[in-house]
Amino acid sequence: MTDKNTNQVEHELKHALSRQEAPPDFADKMLARVGEQHSMSTVMSHSRWKVFTRPLIRWAAITATAASLAIGGIHYRNVQRERSKGEAAKQQLMLALRIAGSKLQLAKARVNEINATQAANR
Amino acid sequence: MRKSETLASAERTLADHSPDTRTGFAALVRLHQSMVFSIALHFLADRPAAEELAQDVFLQLHANLPNLKSEDHVKFWLRKVTAHRCIDHKRRRKLPQVSIEEIAEPSAPTRSVDPLLQRKLRQVIASLPEKPRLVMILRYQEDMEPEEIAEALAMPVATVRSHLQRSLALLREKVSRSIGEVTI
Numbered sequence: 001m002t003d004k005n006t007n008q009v010e011h012e013l014k015h016a017l018s019r020q021e022a023p024p025d026f027a028d029k030m031l032a033r034v035g036e037q038h039s040m041s042t043v044m045s046h047s048r049w050k051v052f053t054r055p056l057i058r059w060a061a062i063t064a065t066a067a068s069l070a071i072g073g074i075h076y077r078n079v080q081r082e083r084s085k086g087e088a089a090k091q092q093l094m095l096a097l098r099i100a101g102s103k104l105q106l107a108k109a110r111v112n113e114i115n116a117t118q119a120a121n122r
Numbered sequence: 123m124r125k126s127e128t129l130a131s132a133e134r135t136l137a138d139h140s141p142d143t144r145t146g147f148a149a150l151v152r153l154h155q156s157m158v159f160s161i162a163l164h165f166l167a168d169r170p171a172a173e174e175l176a177q178d179v180f181l182q183l184h185a186n187l188p189n190l191k192s193e194d195h196v197k198f199w200l201r202k203v204t205a206h207r208c209i210d211h212k213r214r215r216k217l218p219q220v221s222i223e224e225i226a227e228p229s230a231p232t233r234s235v236d237p238l239l240q241r242k243l244r245q246v247i248a249s250l251p252e253k254p255r256l257v258m259i260l261r262y263q264e265d266m267e268p269e270e271i272a273e274a275l276a277m278p279v280a281t282v283r284s285h286l287q288r289s290l291a292l293l294r295e296k297v298s299r300s301i302g303e304v305t306i
Contacts, residue, residue, distance in 0.1 A: 009294060010262070012236065016243040017263040022159035023173060027151045030180050034147065037181065 147187070150196065151180055157197075157264065158204050164259045165208040167248045175211055179204050201264065202274040205256050212252055239297065246296045253277070254285040261286060 158179050162172035182203060183196070190196050247258055256275060260266045268286065272279040 009290065009297075012239055013243055013258070013262045013293070014265075016240045017160075017164055017247065017259055019156045019160040019263060020163055022155040022176065026155050026159065026173065026176070027148055030151050030155075030177055031148055033177060033181060034184050037184075 147184060150183070154197065154200050155180075158200055160263055161201070161204045161256075161259055162208055164244075164247065164263060165255060166211065167244075171211070175207055176204070179207055198270075198274065201260065201266070205260065205275055208256060209252050242297050243293065246293050250289055250292070254289045257282055257285040258289050 155176065159172055159176040162175040162179075163169060166172050166175065179200060183190075183200065186199070190199055247255060250258065253275070257271055260271045260274065261268070266274070268279050268282040272282045275282070
């Protein structure tokens with residue numbers, strides 16, 4: 001292919017891929033969407049915080065927060081209490097197991113002793 | 123609004139960092155809408171989808187306006203974001219291909235052009251893989267240099283050149299096969 005042909009292809013390509021006009025109402029639609037989005041975000045941010053300016057709502061929010069903190073504190077104390085009870089039970093069980101183990105050792109030693117005496121008498 | 127006034131209004135918007143200035147943002151939209159819309163249209167070959175994508179790009183521009191410093195920066199940003207959104211759109215939705223014939227013919231030809239060849243070229247471009255297609259659109263629609271395309275698409279310049287060479291060779295082959303070597 002010659003340079004002339006290459007240039008011709010490129011020229012045709014530029015033409016085939018030339019810019020097309022956007023629809024006539026494109027910018028208006030765009031601005032409407034921006035406006036919608038802006039007003040939606042404004043309403044959301046206003047409604048999110050403005051509600052707390054009313055005294056009743058403010059006190060309700062404070063009460064709810066205080067109640068949540070109190071309930072959380074009580075729950076935490078209960079959990080701690082249960083945990084310490086569990087620890088004590090565990091310690092008691094360990095002690096019982098140690099005692100039972102030493103008793104078993106004693107019984108085993110006694111049995112061995114009796115067996116040895118009997119063998120010597122025979 | 124004349125183009126110089128539009129540009130001045132757009133530049134004031136950028137200088138003020140005020141995306142809420144309706145007229146300034148409208149000026150920016152009007153200044154760049156055909157560029158953004160055409161990249162999307164040539165890539166997607168689907169007019170409604172191209173319009174929707176272009177609107178999403180401008181919404182993103184509105185949110186990012188305070189970070190953009192100049193008119194050139196806006197142009198670069200728009201090309202880059204449009205290109206990436208085109209690829210995302212195609213990957214997300216495997217859209218049924220709309221006939222490329224639906225794309226309007228350019229309104230004011232500068233030199234005599236062959237309508238049959240134009241249609242064939244658009245068909246071949248639409249059949250290219252995503253990245254080479256974008257490279258060709260940015261090169262021949264936007265007249266961008268390979269270095270600029272590489273920067274916008276975050277790919278090496280050598281890859282851009284290779285996409286251009288291969289796509290041109292493919293175009294020549296396909297077009298000459300269907301229309302005849304004599305035409306081009």
